[in-house]
Amino acid sequence: MSEKEKALNPDPGVCVPWEVKKAEIGEFPGNEAITKKEWEKLDDFAYNFIWFWAQR
Template sequence: MTDMPKKEDAHGNPPGVCIPWEQKMKEFGLIAGKPETIKKEWEKIDAFAYVYLWYWVHR
């Protein structure tokens, strides 16, 4: 069995977001350092993943 997110987990996400920061932050637990830096980088990676997936689905 895999740890893939269930389809219903994606409902309600804003456009351009695969996994919202609030959901991902729960997986990380306690963050040492500056959480806003990690959030900024996560949002960049997540946006890239969204665009990549959108491109392949709409080809």
């Protein structure tokens, strides 16, 4: 699967992969590891929130 297809069809449990968000941001000022960790936590919350409401 190409990178473009992977971005359009992320892994289960992911809304927007970090690689896609990083590409949107471009040059990153600061500690990328901390931001990646927080982005993945936020993305996980968003996925679970959507999943919860879709199952109701």
